[in-house]
Amino acid sequence: MKLRTENPLLRYQLFGFTVNRWKRQPVLYTTVAVAVGLTYLLVFQLIAYNEAGLSSALYLCLFMMCLVAPLMSYNLFSLEYEKQTWESLALTRLTAKEILWGKWGAALMRVGILTLLALPILLTTADLAVYVSGSLRGEHPTVLEPTTNLYVFTASVFLLFSWGALIVSLGMWLSFRLKRTLSTASTLYAGQIFVLVMLPLLYVIFSSGEMGDDTVNSLVSYWDGFSWWVVSFFHARIIMYLNPFFTASQLGTLATPYGGWWTDSWTGGSYYDGLMFMGWGFAQSFVYLLLAAIFAGLIHRGLKHAWRK
Amino acid sequence: MLDVKGLRKEYGALVAVRDIYFQLHPGDVFGFIGPNGAGKTTTIKMLATLLEPTAGTATLNGIDVVRQPEEVRPLLGYMPDFFGLYEGITVTEYLEFFAAAYRIPKAQRAAIIENVLELTDLTVKKDAYVETLSRGMQQRLCLAKSLVHDPILLLLDEPASGLDPRARIEIKELIRELGAMGKIVLVSSHILPELADFCNKIGIIEKGELLVWGAVDEIVQQLQANRILEIKPLSEPEALIQRLEREPHVHGVETRNGSLYVHFAGGLEEQADLLASLVHDGYRIAAFREESLDLEDVFMQITKGEVS
Numbered sequence: 001m002k003l004r005t006e007n008p009l010l011r012y013q014l015f016g017f018t019v020n021r022w023k024r025q026p027v028l029y030t031t032v033a034v035a036v037g038l039t040y041l042l043v044f045q046l047i048a049y050n051e052a053g054l055s056s057a058l059y060l061c062l063f064m065m066c067l068v069a070p071l072m073s074y075n076l077f078s079l080e081y082e083k084q085t086w087e088s089l090a091l092t093r094l095t096a097k098e099i100l101w102g103k104w105g106a107a108l109m110r111v112g113i114l115t116l117l118a119l120p121i122l123l124t125t126a127d128l129a130v131y132v133s134g135s136l137r138g139e140h141p142t143v144l145e146p147t148t149n150l151y152v153f154t155a156s157v158f159l160l161f162s163w164g165a166l167i168v169s170l171g172m173w174l175s176f177r178l179k180r181t182l183s184t185a186s187t188l189y190a191g192q193i194f195v196l197v198m199l200p201l202l203y204v205i206f207s208s209g210e211m212g213d214d215t216v217n218s219l220v221s222y223w224d225g226f227s228w229w230v231v232s233f234f235h236a237r238i239i240m241y242l243n244p245f246f247t248a249s250q251l252g253t254l255a256t257p258y259g260g261w262w263t264d265s266w267t268g269g270s271y272y273d274g275l276m277f278m279g280w281g282f283a284q285s286f287v288y289l290l291l292a293a294i295f296a297g298l299i300h301r302g303l304k305h306a307w308r309k
Numbered sequence: 310m311l312d313v314k315g316l317r318k319e320y321g322a323l324v325a326v327r328d329i330y331f332q333l334h335p336g337d338v339f340g341f342i343g344p345n346g347a348g349k350t351t352t353i354k355m356l357a358t359l360l361e362p363t364a365g366t367a368t369l370n371g372i373d374v375v376r377q378p379e380e381v382r383p384l385l386g387y388m389p390d391f392f393g394l395y396e397g398i399t400v401t402e403y404l405e406f407f408a409a410a411y412r413i414p415k416a417q418r419a420a421i422i423e424n425v426l427e428l429t430d431l432t433v434k435k436d437a438y439v440e441t442l443s444r445g446m447q448q449r450l451c452l453a454k455s456l457v458h459d460p461i462l463l464l465l466d467e468p469a470s471g472l473d474p475r476a477r478i479e480i481k482e483l484i485r486e487l488g489a490m491g492k493i494v495l496v497s498s499h500i501l502p503e504l505a506d507f508c509n510k511i512g513i514i515e516k517g518e519l520l521v522w523g524a525v526d527e528i529v530q531q532l533q534a535n536r537i538l539e540i541k542p543l544s545e546p547e548a549l550i551q552r553l554e555r556e557p558h559v560h561g562v563e564t565r566n567g568s569l570y571v572h573f574a575g576g577l578e579e580q581a582d583l584l585a586s587l588v589h590d591g592y593r594i595a596a597f598r599e600e601s602l603d604l605e606d607v608f609m610q611i612t613k614g615e616v617s
Binding site: 009093094 | 361406
């Protein structure tokens with residue numbers, strides 16, 4: 001994609017609202033910023049003091065992403081239709097790509113900022129946090145087994161970002177298609193509840209809790225892992241394996257493979273290897289990003305057709 | 310020059326716009342008149358490249374509106390009947406946004422925005438937030454936005470709708486000024502007195518069909534082939550009515566409020582002859598004048614009150 005150096009839409013989407021609103025309602029926005037900051041610190045401390053694992057922290061971050069990401073995209077196009085500004089925008093010399101990038105890029109950057117904000121929380125669950133936690137209690141700090149590794153940490157960050165990217169892309173597409181802000185927002189939230197809660201619940205009920213662990217255990221190569229993914233797309237278990245919360249739970253397993261700090265005897269064994277061969281966390285992130293790109297492509301096509309760009 | 314050739318828009322069985330033809334030249338202010346639902350907005354949207362016509366085309370300075378929408382867009386400014394503005398930014402920031410979106414070089418933007426603000430009389434509001442402006446000022450800002458890239462064609466769909474009398478007058482003055490600047494201005498409205506003051510050309514559309522178009526004076530003249538003369542006699546009118554009914558150019562006489570309204574088929578010469586003969590025959594005439602047609606009369610004579 002050729003990106004021009006100046007994209008007024010991107011600038012407006014990123015700063016247009018924020019800067020002026022900050023200037024006009026400083027008390028309100030300072031209050032909100034302080035409240036968010038305090039909540040952030042509270043969460044940070046809770047994780048640190050309770051020595052929460054990576055999965056718990058990642059659940060929290062994913063939950064926040066599920067809540068906040070729709071707010072970053074639900075009105076990107078619907079507001080243009082509702083406020084009748086789209087015609088003026090369509091008649092400018094901005095290309096379909098620039099309009100798409102102006103809105104999508106701004107939303108992705110916000111997802112990126114949210115992901116960056118989650119980094120300290122995720123890092124807190126690593127061995128460094130345990131060390132600090134011991135120090136704060138006045139105990140002699142102990143160097144413990146690492147509770148995460150680079151693979152798991154990177155996969156967690158990718159998972160978080162890519163899920164956010166998928167939600168904002170879907171939100172933007174729905175906003176473009178439905179042309180109504182309220183419909184888009186409600187569809188996004190209801191859709192997430194359906195996909196993340198209802199479908200897995202139905203799957204667990206109807207599959208008697210069968211998660212396909214045996215097949216994961218039997219994977220012995222990356223090719224096996226790839227084939228497993230391909231086959232899974234034609235199997236109902238994909239509902240679980242593409243669920244970011246289930247992915248997060250298994251990333252927790254990968255974080256403490258051979259003797260976690262809470263037990264010296266447990267070993268991940270072949271299940272751990274299977275997850276590694278499946279590219280666990282990265283594979284799901286790739287699918288989310290692919291879907292996000294497809295939604296962006298659909299909007300681009302829509303802009304070219306409906307806006308005659 | 311704007312050359313509209315057989316523009317047609319169909320929605321299934323419904324023909325919204327039926328093979329419209331007209332030409333406009335720089336400086337023309339064209340009043341596009343028609344009842345609600347006649348096809349004005351559809352036509353304007355086709356000219357604005359926002360809607361693809363079913364058939365026909367239009368060219369602006371030789372560039373095809375239908376086939377080359379991207380090329381023609383920088384040449385036109387469009388103000389829709391229902392419009393919104395980006396909020397949370399100031400008037401100047403709003404115009405800067407569109408100046409950038411129209412690829413006006415950064416170095417030129419400040420001067421252009423200053424000129425446009427001055428033209429639309431918004432200079433005093435340049436630092437005001439867009440959403441705090443009155444409806445009339447927002448209308449002017451929307452027009453200012455349509456002018457930042459110096460278009461040669463302005464498409465204004467109901468520009469004075471919802472405005473108070475002062476704002477209406479200001480918008481009218483502004484449109485007149487734009488015409489004087491050599492721009493082609495197409496203004497749609499169903500409120501005729503709004504257009505009568507500043508349009509040099511009009512087109513009347515009904516049920517998707519452009520019934521008539523051309524210079525206002527020419528259309529009025531065409532329609533005035535059957536003139537109405539108002540004669541106010543000082544004496545009892547009965548004898549005068551009988552006398553008038555014997556005249557070869559008179560097709561009928563009505564009496565209203567003590568005046569006679571004579572349907573007269575002759576020209577100015579015949580009018581003068583009639584007056585002279587009446588005076589010669591001893592009728593005492595207090596007033597003798599031709600009832601002139603205004604845009605409303607033209608509209609009422611041409612249209613039947615139907616929508617497409």
